Amino acid sequence: MEIIVTYGPWFIGLALIAGLYMTWGVGANDLANAMGTSVGAGALTVRQAIVIAAVFEFAGAVLAGGSVTSTIRKGIIDPSGLEATPEILVYGMLASLFSAGFWLMIASANGWPVSTTHSIIGALVGFGLVGIGTSSVQWGQIGSIVASWIISPAVGGLLAFLLMHSVRKLILNQEDPFEAARRWGPYYVFLVGFIISLVTITKGLKHLEIDLGWTLSLLLSAGVGVLTFLVGGSLIKRQKRDQKAEENFRFASVEKVFAPMMIFTACAMAFAHGSNDVANGIGPLAAVVSVVQSGGAIMQESALPIWVLMVGGLGIVAGLVTMGYRVMRTIGKRITELTPTRGFCAELAAASTVVLASGTGLPVSTTHILVGAVMGVGLSRGVGALDMKMIGKIVTSWIITLPIAGAVAALVFFILRALFG
């Protein structure tokens, strides 16, 4: 107890630094996922992309990030054996943050496709195993989480495949694809608003103590959907048929119609990303804060303070604003292979999957889900060439991240315990 009281502010300070570094890294690296396709398609300028991303990542973090943050904060490690030594939990959370941040730093320097989510979970498990004991790790929860890591990209891929198929049937294979796109485009945009709000309202707002019941949720979501339908519709109407471009490429005008539609999926992706990945930095921070503020009681049921989520949101935005532009430029050239029709389908599929996971409290890798969605589009023969080598690298990074993050977390934990007692 005394350790908590003596060093409490230090712990919170350290946790803030490490947590902010994590969320900063998340914003810097992963922003390009959400915005890259839209910028590459010319739907948004880089500046507009950064503003949209900032607003929606923050909104996603604050409005829908509570469930996943709770999972990371108290769903991985069961601290019930630590009543007498609450500082162990603090060391462990700090160690996890430092380990994940360190691994993220190494991976970005080398260009390895490492997932921030996998890093933090691996680190937490490492600490739990070594710092407390195998029984402290909630293996059931870990099992669901690992299963979700495998299932979520597949779900993203399936959704993207189906969406691509529908676009082909309803629009591309029609006699006048441009007219078909103008007709059906608004409905697709409706889907964006509807799905994201439905999942967020029914599942994501629990930590704000808001439970609206099914009917009201459906109505509200439909309302948001109608709003996006109208806004999207007006943007779509502004797109004129480009006769000249159509001589070269029959579907040039269709792609033009889908470009503004991608603004909506960009918002959705940013929102989804904020809702799931903010927890990577903020979950452990919240745990440390709650232990310190309660003077050492391992309180499991205390509410998640909203300021913690906001700190996370700010960290993501900071990373996005400082480094996001450069990352977007790096991936920007190649990602133009994802034309607007493809980008729309992939992003809507990915955003929906991520938001669903966030609502269920499952920390997933938004990047891997987007890759899964892109593969889904590729499987429906929508992309010129996908490099499977990258998939191989992703799987490899998957396998080595967990043990390395765990080992480093264990190491840092021992150091902290030695330092602070």
Next chain:
Amino acid sequence: MKTTNPLGKLFGKNPFSSLQRHMRVVLACVEEVPALFQALIDHDKERLSLQQRMIFEREQEADALRRDLRRHLPRTLFLPVDRRDLLDLLGMQDRIADTAQDMAGLVIERYMAVPPSIEPHLMPFVEQCVGTCRSMASIIEHLDELLETGFSGPEADEVLTMIGALYDAEDVADEGGIKIARALFAEEDTLDPVTVVFWYQMFQLIGNLADHAEAAGERLELMLASR
């Protein structure tokens, strides 16, 4: 700069736009062939030499594009069509340019005056074969639309119809080949035998332009029909 974001390296170079670019160069090469024969008919040695040089240049350009495409097509790429089909189509396109090069090489190595009996048939025959190549080229221009629609649906049907028309064009070219060979045969005894043999060889080469175009069309048809 390096990042953990895999999206930049997830996409390979689009082979279909490369194929289209290659075909455009091949067509540019083939379009120089009629002028080559016209120069022969007109006894214009300067023009002949110029045409030969242009054909050679275009063929080398096509080769460079072909090598570049092959370099960017590792086995680890996931493609919407069979990789082997794609490479075969590329090879057949390239063979058209190679044939044009063989023709140009032949008339430079061995100045071939045009025998009077075949002169009226020569340009029409050349035009028929070059026309087949033009049809093939306009079919290849649809590759980007085919990619957009996933190599199936109404777009694919349209291309299959165009390929059917290509086969008809090749048949017409075949008949032109028979006609001109017969014309030479009628005059055979009055000409020196070496000249005759080389002209028969030239007819083969001209006809091969259309044959290779048809073969490329057949390969594309295979790619579409198996969907």
